[in-house]
Amino acid sequence: MTREALTTASATELSSALKTAEISAVELTKACIDAISAHNGSINAVVTLCEESALAEAKAADLQLRDGTAGPLTGIPLLHKDIFCTQNVATTCASKMLANFIPPYDATVVSRLRAAGTVMLGKTNMDEFAMGSSTETSVFGVTRNPWDLNCVPGGSSGGAAAAVAAGFAPLSTGTDTGGSIRQPASLCGVTGLKPTYGRVSRLGIIAFASSLDQAGPMTRTVEDAALMLQAMSGVDAGDSTSADLDVPDFTAGLNQPIAGLKIGIPKEYFNHNLDQRVAEKIHEALDELVKEGAELIDIDLPHTEQGIATYYIIAPAEASTNLSRYDGVRFGHRCDNPQNLTDLYERSRSEGFGEEVQRRILVGTYALSAGFYDAYFKKAQQVRRLISEDFQKAFERCDVIAGPAAPGTAFPLGAKSDDPLAMYLEDIYTLSVNLAGLPGLSIPAGLIDGMPVGLQLIGRSFDETTLLRVGHRFQLCTNHHRAKPTLAGAKP
């Protein structure tokens, strides 16, 4: 394995090399740390680097690899989005509010991936409290897209997507409340999976919108996503909303053919909101799947347009109360010299939260207020049900739904910062999937002017298996996922 391959190969490939002792986990970890040292100064994807503990974990992994107790992820380096609580490692949600927060516990996802033998390199940048689609609202500053440093990486898991694309780690965790895994995966040319709501425990993930949040893998291949999802999934007694279902073997059926599979194409995903060049790329990708024997079917998702309004009531409503605990009393930012209780609350929260977070707290508070609850929150809950029913009806006729993950490619830094509504439209093709609780996968589908485009596949509830099978088939017959940014102009 070449030195370059250490930072570009898939986890599956790296795992084989580790098992045959072609490479060591320490060597692999060092290569990742070197890549971070070389390029993070420009990209700013990693906000906390745990060099010492990562090397110690790598050493332990090497022992396991030698004594034959290693699993498929043993020794594979990984980064966690800074929304996952990591014991004794700062967990900030990219907010001044939690700049000094060091959790005394690991999130379930973190402890499960730790138990699987992965090596935690550090934490990745994100939009503050996962509220955003560009990773521009972080207290640590913007993350830049490895394909073009003048562009955003998408968000909110922009650090995670950029890190995988830039060769910092083969695996990273993300969270997706309205598209925060799939949209940055699309913009950075990596594979990102948002599992079915309830598939992965939310315990220890700092909440944004509890009924929508779901953690998932961000990787270089679908096969890696399957491996990582395997380690992350399963019921957790500490999360009442985690599903008490048997977890299938996600890698077992990956190579099965897709002949005869019906793929639904929602016409609402190809309307005026979509960059026509993206539409072409998606159609090219669909042609590949047809060549493999899949059948395309036109379907309707009539409430797609209402999805945005619905989402931007429910998510801020839940967020407004999830973020009430940051009051300056027990942890997090506290203002200097509070004059009284109200002053403590007002200044701690005004100073600790950024503009977008404050905007959503205000919107959510308003939507839940007496006299507005029925008109906004309750109505949104009703529309949410209609959106779910749209998908159910569609899945009576098809096995997966395909479309774009985002309306365009990565946009320049600052282009949408002053226009929240334009920013919110970034998630138009992803957030309905969260409202319906379904699994969604974004995979690279080619480049437009050197910038990646993502194909989104949406599956039935708890049917990640079919999504992964279609995604893997696509990656078997195309090379889009192998395209890598040159990192021209990237500085340490």
Added chain:
Amino acid sequence: MSWEVVMGLEVHLQLATKSKIFSGAANQFGADPNVQACAVDLGMPGMLPVLNSEALRYAVMFGLAIDARLGKRSVFDRKNYFYPDLPKGYQVSQFFEPIVCEGQFDIPMEDGSLFPVRITRAHLEEDAGKSVHDAYTGQTGVDLNRAGTPLLEIVTEPDFRTAAQAVAYLKALHSLAIYLGISDGNMAEGSMRCDINISLRPTGSEAFGTRTEIKNVNSFKFVEKAIAIETERQQDVLESGGTITQETRLYDADKNETRAMRSKEVANDYRYFPEPDLLPIIIDDEYIDAIKGALPELPRIKRSRFMSDYELGQYDAALLVDTPTLANYFEAAAIKSKAPKLTANWILGDLAGALNRENLEIGESPVSAEALAGLIIRIADSTLSSKLAKQVFEGLWQHEGTADAIIETRGLKQVTDTGALEAMVDQVIANHPDQVTQYRAAEESKQKKLVGFFVGQVMKASKGQANPQRLNTLLISKLGES
């Protein structure tokens, strides 16, 4: 003008589960501040609630005990407000769909009647922590040990018209909670706290007046006093032409007054919405039936049984079933003595009085049920007069042995032997010829009064041990002979 008081009550009952309602931290009173609060109770980032199934079971037990309709599907909601002792900035409660819906609770009143109270609902929620205002000068401490303690909030319709009704309801509720074993009932530690919604209206009027809510009253005595003083206050306001402001008030026991809470202490818009971190609770008939089958004998069932088995009145029966310990004490004594009515009188009379004087609970009584039964048996078979019985009871209280042993050692046996009595009567008649003459000359109606003199003389001679009934009969018969 005469006024009618209208009241509804909201009781917060702390459930005696081992751990908290949404976390594994211990649910106990009295630990050092903040040692019984885990990451969930502290509202730490990323922490999630998991419902304690015992808390749910306790709520269902309560619902079954008051014949309420149970919410087969119930949902937790967030009640949002900021306060330092509320770690998450919201309280997890049930607002839209509670676990216990409409029920009825019949309260035995002193006059023997049953007063029906309609229960609107009862729902599960978590308690907040405590703000400690007196520990640090100029600063407020926060103790989160109580945060997450399971509460059942029990809400009634506005059915109360008198403080006596309200207190009787609270006592019955307290008793029921202890029977069910769902609360320790320790009111001094805040296990049962009461909010009183109270308004006045002109007698005969249908429409409700504007109400105030008196928060967090934590003793039966304070409930009574708070109602009295708030009634007086509202009446003064109304009669001087003023209007009542709908507001939350506090009862200050030291000053015996209610006063409005500062508006800043009262959040007006709680922005309730379904708690997304918890799934709806779905309960089925199988679950309910299993709980129903395991319910203990409830106070109302026991009361009816005592009334029919032991021929007790409604109120006596109600008093005796107040706690399981008292009911068991009575039942053991009644079965042994075979004189239940007399046993009830003694327990509610002399025994209760003695226990009260020494501030003891029935479980701590120096006189066991068996010992008391021994005494009752000797009263029932006329060995003891009620006067002598009191002396034996005193002996029992002092642990002098069984009733029979005390009668023996203290020589308290009542003289019922006709021969012995006759000798004493003959002696007294012979010693007082003038009084005998006077008696015999008197009209029949006056004789009843005159016979008392002879009773007194014989009692004196017998040192009080003559059986009064027999003595009376014997005297009348002897004095009648001429």
